[in-house]
Amino acid sequence: MTTAEPGPVDFSDLERETLRCVLRHMIPASAELGVPGADDPLIFADILRSIQRDRWRVGDALRVIDALCGGGLAGLADSDQEKCLSEFRALHPGLSGILESAAARCYYRDDRVMASIGMEARPPFPLGYQVDQGDWSLLDPVRARGRIYRDAS
Amino acid sequence: MNEPVDVLIIGAGASGAAVAWSLADTRMRILCLEQGDWTRPSDVPSTGRDWEARTLEDFAISPNRRGLAADYPVNDDDSPIKIANYNGVGGGTVFYAAHFPRLHPSDFRVRSLDGVADDWPISYETLEPFYALNDRMMGVSSLAGDPAYPPKPSIMPPIPLGRTGEKLGAALNGLGWHWWPSDAAIATEAYEGRAPCINLGQCGSGCAQGAKGSTDVTYWPEALRARVELRTRCRVSRIETNQAGMATGVHYFDAHGTERFQPAEIVILASNGIGTPRLLLNSASDRFPDGLANSSGLVGKNLMLHPYAQIRGHFDEPLDGYRGPPICTWSMEFYETDRTRDFVRGYCFQFSRGLGPARAAINGMADGLIPWGQGHHEAFRRLFNHSAGMVSVCEDLPEETNCVTLDPGLRDSDGIPAAKIRYRLSENSRRMLDHSVARGIDILKAAGARDITSKAPLSYAGWHLMGTARMGRDPERSVVNEWGRSHDVKNLFIVDGSVFVTSGGVNPTSTIQAFALYVADQIKSRIYDLFE
Ligand SMILES: Cc1cc2nc3c(=O)[nH]c(=O)nc-3n(C[C@H](O)[C@H](O)[C@H](O)COP(=O)(O)OP(=O)(O)OC[C@H]3O[C@@H](n4cnc5c(N)ncnc54)[C@H](O)[C@@H]3O)c2cc1C
Numbered sequence: 001m002t003t004a005e006p007g008p009v010d011f012s013d014l015e016r017e018t019l020r021c022v023l024r025h026m027i028p029a030s031a032e033l034g035v036p037g038a039d040d041p042l043i044f045a046d047i048l049r050s051i052q053r054d055r056w057r058v059g060d061a062l063r064v065i066d067a068l069c070g071g072g073l074a075g076l077a078d079s080d081q082e083k084c085l086s087e088f089r090a091l092h093p094g095l096s097g098i099l100e101s102a103a104a105r106c107y108y109r110d111d112r113v114m115a116s117i118g119m120e121a122r123p124p125f126p127l128g129y130q131v132d133q134g135d136w137s138l139l140d141p142v143r144a145r146g147r148i149y150r151d152a153s
Numbered sequence: 154m155n156e157p158v159d160v161l162i163i164g165a166g167a168s169g170a171a172v173a174w175s176l177a178d179t180r181m182r183i184l185c186l187e188q189g190d191w192t193r194p195s196d197v198p199s200t201g202r203d204w205e206a207r208t209l210e211d212f213a214i215s216p217n218r219r220g221l222a223a224d225y226p227v228n229d230d231d232s233p234i235k236i237a238n239y240n241g242v243g244g245g246t247v248f249y250a251a252h253f254p255r256l257h258p259s260d261f262r263v264r265s266l267d268g269v270a271d272d273w274p275i276s277y278e279t280l281e282p283f284y285a286l287n288d289r290m291m292g293v294s295s296l297a298g299d300p301a302y303p304p305k306p307s308i309m310p311p312i313p314l315g316r317t318g319e320k321l322g323a324a325l326n327g328l329g330w331h332w333w334p335s336d337a338a339i340a341t342e343a344y345e346g347r348a349p350c351i352n353l354g355q356c357g358s359g360c361a362q363g364a365k366g367s368t369d370v371t372y373w374p375e376a377l378r379a380r381v382e383l384r385t386r387c388r389v390s391r392i393e394t395n396q397a398g399m400a401t402g403v404h405y406f407d408a409h410g411t412e413r414f415q416p417a418e419i420v421i422l423a424s425n426g427i428g429t430p431r432l433l434l435n436s437a438s439d440r441f442p443d444g445l446a447n448s449s450g451l452v453g454k455n456l457m458l459h460p461y462a463q464i465r466g467h468f469d470e471p472l473d474g475y476r477g478p479p480i481c482t483w484s485m486e487f488y489e490t491d492r493t494r495d496f497v498r499g500y501c502f503q504f505s506r507g508l509g510p511a512r513a514a515i516n517g518m519a520d521g522l523i524p525w526g527q528g529h530h531e532a533f534r535r536l537f538n539h540s541a542g543m544v545s546v547c548e549d550l551p552e553e554t555n556c557v558t559l560d561p562g563l564r565d566s567d568g569i570p571a572a573k574i575r576y577r578l579s580e581n582s583r584r585m586l587d588h589s590v591a592r593g594i595d596i597l598k599a600a601g602a603r604d605i606t607s608k609a610p611l612s613y614a615g616w617h618l619m620g621t622a623r624m625g626r627d628p629e630r631s632v633v634n635e636w637g638r639s640h641d642v643k644n645l646f647i648v649d650g651s652v653f654v655t656s657g658g659v660n661p662t663s664t665i666q667a668f669a670l671y672v673a674d675q676i677k678s679r680i681y682d683l684f685e
């Protein structure tokens with residue numbers, strides 16, 4: 001990681017439990033692809049470390065979820081958790097976007113995930129990437145059509 | 154009290170850097186006060202594994218989300234388009250995409266040609282030599298011969314078309330519509346000590362390679378060599394005036410939070426379309442009760458933001474993805490007014506490549522293209538590296554009700570009142586946005602895209618800040634004259650996007666900088682009767 005200095009994030013046990021459960025439903029592990037879920041211990045720890053700008057809205061989202069399911073999400077059966085979360089997403093797209101963004105920002109930098117989507121586990125700098133020049137003759141018809149700007153005098 | 158200077162510039166962004174550099178050859182004592190600091194290339198996100206996340210955290214484009222010491226809060230609750238900026242040496246150019254179109258000749262004659270808004274008091278021809286000079290200073294890559302513009306020279310070869318440019322270009326050819334590689338302030342070869350672009354794809358959060366023309370790597374090194382002084386972490390709170398109604402200098406908070414006074418003979422505002430009206434309004438006094446330079450009542454009025462639409466699609470074959478400058482090509486097909494349409498003026502399309510994996514996932518989930526649960530992985534793999542699209546940059550006409558005022562409650566960390574934005578989309582803008590979404594979908598369909606999404610207006614895209622201290626010849630209808638000098642305070646100049654009379658339908662920075670160079674040139678050539 002670079003200079004982003006995460007501050008301490010003080011989640012209660014209930015918040016952690018609910019968040020982890022949400023993450024498991026959002027991006028589950030896949031044995032077929034060989035990728036962890038967003039609730040994987042390393043990724044979960046990274047999320048907790050990196051979430052400070054969204055701390056309060058994440059807290060709001062978790063409270064709304066727990067209220068919707070009448071207590072703690074984690075205590076429900078899997079199918080009830082799923083039902084509760086789809087209700088949450090339909091009723092609160094803004095809050096759900098906060099959770100999705102917090103999850104994706106950390107999930108999609110995990111080495112195991114990077115490898116499975118064909119990305120090298122490295123920052124863009126200093127190696128950069130290759131981009132094809134492309135076929136410049138595609139511009140011939142644009143040239144042939146001629147000038148399209150208006151005179152202003 | 155500090156030593157007096159001849160010229161004091163407030164803000165070290167796009168325009169502040171250009172005006173400082175140009176004035177340096179006068180050998181006057183020139184000082185620039187900038188509230189932010191230098192951005193070290195080794196600190197920008199593309200140097201770390203958390204490169205995408207940081208663009209939503211400490212390198213977020215919203216000052217309210219970043220909330221760093223250099224930032225001042227902006228109350229944009231009363232606007233569907235939220236403000237984006239960067240506060241530091243280079244200003245917005247540290248974050249900009251470096252899409253570098255000029256205004257078109259017709260943009261300076263809006264009233265004469267189309268019967269709306271006002272003509273500019275200067276023309277394309279007035280700015281042409283300064284556009285050319287600025288292109289050389291910023292290091293612009295382009296392809297000569299674009300039929301949407303009067304001839305202009307090319308300095309470096311254009312940025313690559315890549316698979317994205319080819320795909321969309323072929324579709325535009327099929328439709329018979331204009332397109333061209335974008336003029337880009339990105340060095341495609343080694344240029345003036347800058348290394349060439351290596352396709353990091355992270356122009357939007359600072360270029361670690363130094364290939365992108367942000368003014369901290371273009372104008373500023375030259376200006377400092379020419380003995381301009383740049384004092385960072387100094388936030389100006391007020392401009393002071395004397396009994397003759399002339400500016401005498403500015404009050405500012407230095408890096409330690411100590412309030413100081415800096416005397417100056419000439420004050421130049423380069424604090425952008427929000428920072429500048431904020432300072433003028435906060436400089437109200439007994440002599441200038443409605444704010445400084447505000448006898449017209451137009452300081453802060455006519456805020457223009459360029460409503461954006463975003464239209465993106467997905468393709469079966471892989472495209473450039475996160476590699477390469479996010480900008481690519483442009484189309485000026487719908488730029489000029491066409492009386493058969495239900496709106497006046499027009500827009501350009503700015504075509505763009507793909508997204509990194511985190512953004513692809515965030516957008517995909519928000520757009521309903523990536524579900525939660527087991528389907529996530531397959532859906533993600535169908536989108537990631539397979540997307541391309543465009544934004545439309547819609548001309549925003551000036552309306553006095555769209556404005557910047559001082560927030561009665563909100564203050565920055567030095568206790569200076571924050572800016573408050575009130576902004577509504579006009580009916581003309583709405584129609585233009587709708588038109589651009591429909592045409593954008595036509596282009597993507599012609600290119601064979603699936604899973605097409607659109608957003609209009611794009612809510613986070615308030616990054617072009619214009620019009621809030623407009624220029625003109627009539628002191629009752631404008632804040633500064635045609636060469637940037639305040640009508641009311643004869644030694645006060647404005648060179649940033651505030652002076653725009655209309656917005657055009659293209660990104661503004663090349664015009665902002667060309668104007669700043671023009672004002673510097675006017676100051677130099679009028680030096681003996683500058684205040685008359
Ligand atoms: C994410 C993003 C993408 C963009 N992409 C493009 C693009 O592709 N093409 C394009 O043309 N434009 C683009 N822009 C816009 C471009 O950055 C601006 O048009 C340009 O920087 C404006 O120049 P300026 O000189 O008016 O102000 P700025 O560059 O914003 O500079 C103003 C400076 O003044 C300083 N300042 C303000 N108030 C004070 C004070 N009280 N005391 C001291 N200092 C102060 C600020 O810290 C800042 O550094 C983009 C902007 C953003 C944020």
Ligand code: SF4
Nearest residue numbers: 350351353354356360
């Ligand atoms: S794409 Fe090029 S200009 Fe943009 S950040 Fe990367 S190296 Fe810099």
